[in-house]
Amino acid sequence: xxxxxxxxxxxxxxxxxxxxxxxxxxxxxxxxxxxxxxxxxxxxxxxxxxxxxxxxxxxxxxxxxxxxxxxxxxxxxxxxxxxxxxxxxxxxxxxxxxxxxxxxxxxxxxxxxxxxxxxxxxxxxxxxxxxxxxxxxxxxxxxxxxxxxxxxxxxxxxxxxxxxxxxxxxxxxxxxxxxxxxxxxxxxxxxxxxx
Amino acid sequence: xxxxxxxxxxxxxxxxxxxxxxxxxxxxxxxxxxxxxxxxxxxxxxxxxxxxxxxxxxxxxxxxxxxxxxxxxxxxxxxxxxxxxxxxxxxxxxxxxx
Amino acid sequence: xxxxxxxxxxxxxxxxxxxxxxxxxxxxxxxxxxxxxxxxxxxxxxxxxxxxxxxxxxxxxxxxxxxxxxxxxxxxxxxxxxxxxxxxxxxxxxxxxxxxxxxxxxxxxxxxxxxxxxxxxxxxxxxxxxxxxxxxxxxxxxxxxxxxxxxxxxxxxxxxxxxxxxxxxxxxxxxxxxxxxxxxxxxxxxxxxxxxxxxxxxxxxxx
Numbered sequence: 001x002x003x004x005x006x007x008x009x010x011x012x013x014x015x016x017x018x019x020x021x022x023x024x025x026x027x028x029x030x031x032x033x034x035x036x037x038x039x040x041x042x043x044x045x046x047x048x049x050x051x052x053x054x055x056x057x058x059x060x061x062x063x064x065x066x067x068x069x070x071x072x073x074x075x076x077x078x079x080x081x082x083x084x085x086x087x088x089x090x091x092x093x094x095x096x097x098x099x100x101x102x103x104x105x106x107x108x109x110x111x112x113x114x115x116x117x118x119x120x121x122x123x124x125x126x127x128x129x130x131x132x133x134x135x136x137x138x139x140x141x142x143x144x145x146x147x148x149x150x151x152x153x154x155x156x157x158x159x160x161x162x163x164x165x166x167x168x169x170x171x172x173x174x175x176x177x178x179x180x181x182x183x184x185x186x187x188x189x190x191x192x193x194x195x
Numbered sequence: 196x197x198x199x200x201x202x203x204x205x206x207x208x209x210x211x212x213x214x215x216x217x218x219x220x221x222x223x224x225x226x227x228x229x230x231x232x233x234x235x236x237x238x239x240x241x242x243x244x245x246x247x248x249x250x251x252x253x254x255x256x257x258x259x260x261x262x263x264x265x266x267x268x269x270x271x272x273x274x275x276x277x278x279x280x281x282x283x284x285x286x287x288x289x290x291x292x293x
Numbered sequence: 294x295x296x297x298x299x300x301x302x303x304x305x306x307x308x309x310x311x312x313x314x315x316x317x318x319x320x321x322x323x324x325x326x327x328x329x330x331x332x333x334x335x336x337x338x339x340x341x342x343x344x345x346x347x348x349x350x351x352x353x354x355x356x357x358x359x360x361x362x363x364x365x366x367x368x369x370x371x372x373x374x375x376x377x378x379x380x381x382x383x384x385x386x387x388x389x390x391x392x393x394x395x396x397x398x399x400x401x402x403x404x405x406x407x408x409x410x411x412x413x414x415x416x417x418x419x420x421x422x423x424x425x426x427x428x429x430x431x432x433x434x435x436x437x438x439x440x441x442x443x444x445x446x447x448x449x450x451x452x453x454x455x456x457x458x459x460x461x462x463x464x465x466x467x468x469x470x471x472x473x474x475x476x477x478x479x480x481x482x483x484x485x486x487x488x489x490x491x492x493x494x495x496x497x498x499x500x
Contacts, residue, residue, distance in 0.1 A: 001204060006290040007305040013218045013284070014308040017315045020222035020234055081262070085230035086223050087269075089319065093392065096439040100432035100450070107428045107457060115461035117424070118417040125416070126425070129406050130432065133399035137436070140395040151399070158406055162414040222315055277316075284312055291305045 020086075029080070030073060030098060035181030039174050041065045046170035059113075090141050101134045121165040124173050128158035131180065138184075146183050150176075207252045208283045212237055212245045217280045220255060220272040228268045246270065254279055318388035325393055325441055326491035329372070330484025334476045336368045341473040348466060354419075361408060369401070392440045400433040423472040424460035427453045430480075443487075452479050 001009075041061065048055045108126035111117040132154035139147035154176060161169040208214055215235035219226060232242050249255045254276030258269045272280070340360060347357050407425045411417055417425075431453035438447025456475045460468050 001290060003291055003293065003302070006287045007302070009214065010284075010287055010291070010305050010308045010312065013214060014312050016215050016218040016234060017222045017312060020219045020226075021315055021318075085227040085233075087225040088223050089388075092224070092439055093436065096436045096447075100435040103435075103454065104428050104432045107431075107454060108425075110458075111421075111424065111428075111461050115424075117421045117461055117464075122411075122416045125411075129403050130429070133396075133403050133429075133432070136399040136402070137392065137395045140391050155402060155406065159410045162406070162410040162416050165416070221319055223319070281316060284309065284316070288306075288309050291302055291309070 029076060032181050032185050033073065033076060034069065034098075034102075035177050037065060037069050039177035039181060042170050042177060043174040046167065046174060049167045049170065093141060094138070097134050097137060101130055104130045119165060121167075121169055122162070124169040125158045125161045125165070127173065128154045128161065128176070131176075132158060135180070142184075142187070144187055146187060150180055150183065154180075204286060205279055205283050207248065207254060208279060210245065212241065213249055214283075216242075216245060216249060216270075217254065217272065217276065217283075220270060221277060221280055225258075225269050225271045228270070231270065249276065325437075325487055327484040327487030327489075329397065330480050330487065332372060332484075333368070334480035334484060336364070338473045338476045338481070340364050341469050341476075345466075345469045345473075348469075357419075358412075365405070365408070389440055393437065396433060396436055396440065400429055403429045418464075420464045420466070420468045421461075423468045424457040424464075427457035427460060427472070427475065431457065434479075446483065446487075449479050449483060 045058050045061065047053075048058055048061075105127050108123055108130070111126075112120050112123050132151045135147050135151035135154060139145070139151060157169075157172050157176060161172065208217055212235060215237075216231060219231050219234045228242070228246075231237075231246075232239065235242070237245075246255065246257070250257055252275075253273055256271050256273050258271070260267055260269075344357055344360055347360065404426050407429065408422055411425070412419055412422065431450040433450075434453060435447050435450035438444060438449070453475070456471070456479070460471060
């Protein structure tokens with residue numbers, strides 16, 4: 001083998017590896033689904049709180065959305081698992097982050113609503129804090145600056161709403177959730193076009 | 196002239212398709228047959244032959260299962276395969292730097 | 294012609310760098326030798342014991358707050374210095390290593406927010422810090438176990454979350470001691486196991 005052949009071989013290997021590695025980025029719709037659903041529910045809850053209409057039913061709203069979300073998520077996972085042709089290390093971590101964040105958020109809700117550890121409005125600060133952690137880790141996995149910015153915004157919002165809890169924290173949450181759903185989607189589209 | 200010894204090139208990896216298979220598998224955790232085929236543009240028969248050779252030398256491991264009643268074959272690089280591929284890359288590097 | 298050859302060789306060398314980086318990123322080496330778990334577990338346990346004694350001897354809440362306000366950032370600075378020295382000795386940085394760093398940095402920020410913003414703002418009483426931090430630690434351990442490919446490390450998250458529920462439903466001064474006990478069992482001991490495991494693996498690796 002001469003130098004020229006070796007160089008050609010290296011070029012081909014590099015291209016194949018980069019192309020295969022792009023499969024690392026999670027193409028699952030779970031994130032998009034959960035963030036959009038939660039954003040919509042938070043916005044409805046906000047409107048209920050501002051107008052006072054149906055506020056007594058907000059517990060039922062969240063219970064209903066959680067049940068629907070979980071069932072649909074399981075159906076989505078089954079549908080997508082048959083299409084996933086490659087498993088990646090990063091993919092496993094993304095799943096773990098999703099589960100860990102979800103459980104933490106449920107436990108924060110439990111802490112407030114069942115254990116009465118703090119006012120329900122503080123749940124927004126708790127959720128924001130843990131989502132900040134999730135996006136910080138994602139920013140390293142996906143190597144995207146926009147994720148780091150989202151993490152900082154989540155954390156800043158968390159601290160802010162600890163000191164200024166209230167109805168408007170729900171509006172912040174709805175906006176941030178929508179951004180957290182659609183910015184990753186837009187980044188993934190950009191990446192697909194580049195590849 | 197160089198003192199390059201062609202015996203040092205790993206014959207198992209040193210083939211266009213097998214090199215490509217190893218490049219795919221070292222970049223992911225595990226990949227299905229169809230994923231590998233798409234990435235390297237090989238035919239089913241040709242790909243199967245080369246995967247078999249890599250499996251015989253323990254460079255890759257294979258897992259067969261049924262998903263929704265369809266047979267699915269997944270491949271993963273082994274530690275031996277990883278080491279062999281790394282050595283192969285080092286060899287290519289030494290040729291280029293010569 | 295020579296310039297063209299040099300350009301092609303430089304391009305190939307750059308491509309080799311990319312290949313090596315991808316290979317390194319995909320490597321699942323054990324990244325954690327457990328010392329962080331032991332370090333933080335020991336420091337926080339010690340601080341909790343001191344805080345508990347301060348409560349027993351009725352030392353002011355302000356002084357108790359200052360204990361944490363100074364000890365935790367100081368511990369983080371010392372850890373940062375030790376880490377910087379260790380990083381200089383490392384031959385290679387792995388993707389898994391970067392992930393572990395980002396995970397525990399993120400968890401650290403969360404715990405800092407809970408410990409300071411939460412209490413200073415009056416959102417909850419000081420006793421509630423322990424169950425809330427336990428929830429964050431549960432999440433962190435779950436993710437850590439997946440990154441390090443150590444299943445029992447992920448399983449520890451269940452104990453942190455379980456402990457959080459107990460602390461939430463049975464708040465009181467003893468929460469501090471229960472949390473200290475949890476740190477010993479679910480942080481320091483796992484750290485020791487990881488340390489022993491990493492030493493064993495280093496001993497079996499070729500020089």
